[in-house]
Amino acid sequence: MSTSAVNTDIRLVVLDMAGTTVADDGLVERAFQAASDALGVEAGSPEHQRMLEHVRATMGESKISVFRHLFGAEERAQQANVAFEAAYHDLVDAGHCEALPGAAEAIAELRAQGRKVVLTTGFSRSTQDQILKALGWQEIADLTLCPADAGRGRPYPDLALTALLRTETDSVRQMAVAGDTGYDMLTGVRAGAAVVAGVLTGAHDAERLRADGATHVLASIAELPAVLAQ
Structure with a gap:
């Protein structure tokens, strides 16, 4: 201290x-996986790894801002955000x-x-x-x-x-x-x-x-x- x-x-x-x-217990990363899947980013690909590293580096930032950086166009960012929130809500509902x-x-x-x-x-x-x-x-x-x-x-x-x-x-x-x-x-x-x-x-x-x-x-x-x- x-x-x-x-x-x-x-x-x-x-x-x-x-x-x-x-x-957190990895919930943000699990929900991000759902968002990247929804945008057609192949899990384990170099692009996916680059995006995951950005998510980790910017923990705490507004999630829609993170998705705007990662996916560019507002429509794609909003699509990713919707998928992220749905996945996160499901994890919370499941007791996580x-x-x-x-x-x-x-x-x-x-x-x-x-x-x-x-x-x-x-x-x-x-x-x-x-x-x-x-x-x-x-x-x-x-x-x-x-x-x-x-x-x-x-x-x-x-x-x-x-x-x-x-x-x-x-x-x-x-x-x-x-x-x-x-x-x-x-x-x-x-x-x-x-x-x-x-x-x-x-x-x-x-x-x-x-x-x-x-x-x-x-x-x-x-x-x-x-x-x-x-």
Whole structure:
């Protein structure tokens, strides 16, 4: 864990979902396989491998933005996104969706400390809502946001700043942003968050998280309440 000083007046905590508070367990890659199949990309081909590497590198980014990069034309990107979401929804419906250990307790503790908690995602609203329903998390946070709610997804600051505006938080320096990807870190940095915490339960390692601006690197989100309470 980083020993960086913590602003003791953190009033808003913006948390990523998949890989940070919700276990991914390869679901994104499995759903991407369905999307690439729908677009006629042969599994195991050099093109497929190149696309999969891009998906891994851009974990945390808005999924439609990823598909626009991979497939170019808007119609093809939308087709891939529809196939991705359908596959992801099927995986969630089949029971392949669970909270990371200590995540629900951490969210409850953060709120008990008097901080507002906002859950954010790179998924669409329908996918986000399905995950929240599967976990019974519809009321766990003060607010939930997807890219469509904010204008742009990660790595832009829009999700974090929208969380700040909607919770009527006074200053970006009263905000902490936490996630498992470099894109989460960039979002926090660009939004001016006082704490940008990377967790090692998801897509990217400590080196990538620090390179993209993490002020703290934690084993999991379960450590965050204690860090902010210091």
